[in-house]
Amino acid sequence: GENVEQHPSTLSVQEGDSAVIKCTYSDSASNYFPWYKQELGKRPQLIIDIRSNVGEKKDQRIAVTLNKTAKHFSLHITETQPEDSAVYFCASRVMIKAAGNKLTFGGGTRVLVKP
């Protein structure tokens, strides 16, 4: 089955700096890559996603890039703010009809933004 590796597991940045989280996936049939943010004690929430026919997507201070050849994708947060402190999960989905909307998640990255 699909395997998703996520690095780093923890990331500490100074407020205003950029943060980058990287993920690799194993199944070349994966076609959808969402990113979820989980604040302390809260549920994961979708912050951005990218489809396999797109190389980059931006939404204000966050962007995601996808390299299908290398099978990796990354989350970039610019001008980090204290409210960006959270655990971030990458995920991938292989389009298998029998599995529906199954997502495989990475292990998560705990981001701490220091004021």
Add this chain to the structure above:
Amino acid sequence: EAQVTQNPRYLITVTGKKLTVTCSQNMNHEYMSWYRQDPGLGLRQIYYSMNVEVTDKGDVPEGYKVSRKEKRNFPLILESPSPNQTSLYFCASSLGTSGYNEQFFGPGTRLTVL
């Protein structure tokens, strides 16, 4: 308000005592799923359901059961809980079973099995 709800939010139980965690969504979603979250392992899928009476195993189904008798509800059943099932559990739902559908998560249930 469109949402996924879970109950209970916290549960401490003992080995072998059957329990059920309920999940309900009011968005008329077809796809529902259960995940467990453990440190460093991310979210791992336990079971999923594509529609009423259609369920299948995810990546870590051992020790769990589910049912989907109604579209809105997807309970998770632990017939004989063991300490290795101590975890944070999330239910999630999405509109369709294919396409690029966002998964919406419930608030989570923290389970401790002594």
